[in-house]
Amino acid sequence: MDFSHFLNYKNSSIKAVFAFSMLFLSFNSYARQQNQDIQEVVKEEVTTGTHEEKSEKFDPTVVILEHIGDSHSWHLWGHTSIPLPVILFTPSGLEIFSSANLLNEHHEAIPYKGKNYTYLNEEEHIVVLGNDGKVNEEVSSKIIDFSITKNVAALFISVIVLVLIFTKVANSYKNRIGKAPKGLQSWIEPIIIFIRDDIARPNIGYKFEKFMPLLLTVFFFIWINNLMGLVPLFPGSANVTGNIAVTLVLSVIILIVVNINGNKYYWGHIFKPDVPFWLLPIMWVVEVIGIFSKPFALMIRLFANITAGHIIVLSLISLIFIFKTLAMAPVSISFVIFMDVLELLVAFLQAFIFTMLAALFIGMAVEEHHH
Amino acid sequence: MDLVTPSIGLVFWTAVSFLILIVLLKKLAWKPVLGAIHERELSIEDALNKADLAREEMARLSNENEALLKQARVERDEILKEAKELKDQIVADAKNAAQEEGAKMIEKARIEINNQKIAALREVKNQVASLSLDIAEKVLRKQFDDKQKQDALVGDLLKDVKLN
Numbered sequence: 001m002d003f004s005h006f007l008n009y010k011n012s013s014i015k016a017v018f019a020f021s022m023l024f025l026s027f028n029s030y031a032r033q034q035n036q037d038i039q040e041v042v043k044e045e046v047t048t049g050t051h052e053e054k055s056e057k058f059d060p061t062v063v064i065l066e067h068i069g070d071s072h073s074w075h076l077w078g079h080t081s082i083p084l085p086v087i088l089f090t091p092s093g094l095e096i097f098s099s100a101n102l103l104n105e106h107h108e109a110i111p112y113k114g115k116n117y118t119y120l121n122e123e124e125h126i127v128v129l130g131n132d133g134k135v136n137e138e139v140s141s142k143i144i145d146f147s148i149t150k151n152v153a154a155l156f157i158s159v160i161v162l163v164l165i166f167t168k169v170a171n172s173y174k175n176r177i178g179k180a181p182k183g184l185q186s187w188i189e190p191i192i193i194f195i196r197d198d199i200a201r202p203n204i205g206y207k208f209e210k211f212m213p214l215l216l217t218v219f220f221f222i223w224i225n226n227l228m229g230l231v232p233l234f235p236g237s238a239n240v241t242g243n244i245a246v247t248l249v250l251s252v253i254i255l256i257v258v259n260i261n262g263n264k265y266y267w268g269h270i271f272k273p274d275v276p277f278w279l280l281p282i283m284w285v286v287e288v289i290g291i292f293s294k295p296f297a298l299m300i301r302l303f304a305n306i307t308a309g310h311i312i313v314l315s316l317i318s319l320i321f322i323f324k325t326l327a328m329a330p331v332s333i334s335f336v337i338f339m340d341v342l343e344l345l346v347a348f349l350q351a352f353i354f355t356m357l358a359a360l361f362i363g364m365a366v367e368e369h370h371h
Numbered sequence: 372m373d374l375v376t377p378s379i380g381l382v383f384w385t386a387v388s389f390l391i392l393i394v395l396l397k398k399l400a401w402k403p404v405l406g407a408i409h410e411r412e413l414s415i416e417d418a419l420n421k422a423d424l425a426r427e428e429m430a431r432l433s434n435e436n437e438a439l440l441k442q443a444r445v446e447r448d449e450i451l452k453e454a455k456e457l458k459d460q461i462v463a464d465a466k467n468a469a470q471e472e473g474a475k476m477i478e479k480a481r482i483e484i485n486n487q488k489i490a491a492l493r494e495v496k497n498q499v500a501s502l503s504l505d506i507a508e509k510v511l512r513k514q515f516d517d518k519q520k521q522d523a524l525v526g527d528l529l530k531d532v533k534l535n
Contacts, residue, residue: 069373070381087380123373145380152384159392166400173407178414192404212405213397221392245377249385307374 060318068239068310070149071124072099076234079107084153088126089144092116099147102126124149151246154238158224166220195219195355203359207366211359214257218250219355226306226347230340241350242306244299251295254358259291262365269369294361298354305350309343 074082083100093116101112102121111120111129117139118129126145130136148156165184172185181189200208200215225246228236240246270287273280316335320328515521 065374070378145378146383147380148384149378149381151381152388155385155388159388162392163395163399166396166404170400170403173404177407178411189408193408196405196408209405213393213401216401217389217393217396220396221389243377243381244375245381246385248377249382249389253386253389303375 058318058321058324060315060322063318063321064311064314067314068242068307069124070151070243072102072121072126072147072149074150074153074234074238079105081107082153082234084150085148086119086126087146087148088114088119089146090116090128091139091142095119150238151240151243154228154236154240155225155246157235158221158228158240161228162220162224191219192216199352199356199359203356203363204366205363208359211257211261211362214253215355215359218254218358219351222250222302222354223347223351226351227344229306229310230343230347239307239310241302242310244303247299247303250302250354251299254298254361255292255295257358258295258361258365261362263368265367265369266365294357298357302350302354305346309339309346313339313343 072086073084076082081103083098086095086097086099086102088095095114095116097112097114099121102109102119104110109121111118111133117136119126120129120135122135125140126143126147127140128136128143165188169185169188172182176182176185180186195216196208196212199219200212204211222241225240229239229241231237270291271284273283273287275283313336316332316339319332320326515524
């Protein structure tokens with residue numbers, strides 16, 4: 001396929017954008033076709049057992065899923081990565097070792113003989129190898145992985161960053177009582193006031209103060225993790241808020257907070273809705289599903305938005321490798337820059353939406369009806 | 372699918388770190404920050420209210436001042452008017468007194484003049500009388516040097532008496 005004539009458009013930006021989108025669409029179909037080819041190749045490899053072609057072929061799906069997924073070591077560049085602790089609860093007891101043991105100098109997974117078993121990192125799942133060198137499915141299914149993975153480490157970093165930022169801000173409030181905000185404080189304060197006056201107060205009502213710490217923490221936690229995820233270098237690069245486990249925890253916390261604070265009107269609305277009595281059993285089912293579907297939507301929304309952003313950025317970068325030409329780089333890079341700027345907005349927007357909806361759900365639970 | 376299967380380890384660590392974060396931030400940041408913001412808002416509101424009050428007070432004071440000024444002006448005008456009246460009166464009194472005094476002096480002078488005139492007239496009369504008598508004596512003396520004339524006169528006089 002020859003796309004060079006598309007690159008000759010220089011006269012107007014609209015034409016350029018149109019050309020780029022045409023390119024993108026064509027690449028998409030091309031990439032899909034390529035994918036199928038690769039899958040066929042992989043299948044062939046599996047059946048024939050040849051590994052020669054593997055290093056030559058580039059599979060964007062594998063690369064992208066690897067990047068947005070979690071991993072037991074923090075990959076920096078080439079064959080360099082930061083080893084992270086692997087913590088396993090095995091049927092024979094606790095096992096802690098460095099993830100460096102699971103990789104050889106070529107960055108390939110190798111088995112490691114631990115205290116109790118021999119472990120292997122099989123696509124980021126730690127499995128137990130039997131004496132015959134094959135995966136021991138029975139023991140493997142029983143081990144519980146509490147490793148400090150890349151996402152956990154990134155999570156810790158952002159927690160530390162948040163604590164540092166906000167203790168500094170709190171200190172400047174202590175040192176400058178009654179004065180106008182300055183520096184970092186003046187950057188954070190409008191956001192805090194925005195959350196208080198535009199999210200908490202209108203959605204929760206006069207009881208909003210009790211929920212302010214939760215809402216502020218949720219907002220800044222999501223936001224900082226979204227932003228860190230956009231940074232492709234070491235302290236960033238992890239897809240924390242695009243991981244379903246993280247969004248699950250956040251929404252479960254919201255679920256618990258909403259239902260603990262639900263007043264009699266909230267529960268009354270669930271168990272004694274204003275419907276004919278024969279509809280009650282259906283309503284109970286619907287309302288109970290509703291209790292869980294609201295935080296479930298929160299979980300999926302954040303996870304999907306952030307993951308989608310990462311996938312798009314990584315796909316655009318992958319184009320360079322799919323076409324195996326540097327001429328593709330300017331196109332990819334300009335799209336990636338565009339997407340990154342958009343993701344900056346999405347990072348804030350998703351943090352805002354999550355906080356907003358959390359406030360809304362809490363507000364619905366603590367609202368006092370006067371029928 | 373791996374992507375949508377939450378791993379227990381990450382769930383555990385997220386829960387732990389998020390709960391620690393919420394506790395830490397609540398204690399270290401949100402309480403002092405929200406408190407400080409709230410306090411500052413109160414103090415700003417308070418300051419605005421105070422400024423309003425001060426402005427009202429100023430307006431009141433300036434009104435009062437104006438009233439005082441007006442009153443003072445009125446009083447000054449009154450005093451000036453009174454002073455003018457007093458001056459006029461004094462001048463008028465002085466004029467009257469001077470006129471009276473003058474009139475009195477003129478009167479006195481006239482009386483004196485009259486008196487002097489009367490005295491002078493009296494003197495003149497006396498002089499005239501004595502002169503006339505002297506003249507009459509001398510004339511009579513001359514006429515009555517001869518006896519005949521005396522008799523004629525007496526006769527005349529007696530004639531008149533009879534006629535009466």
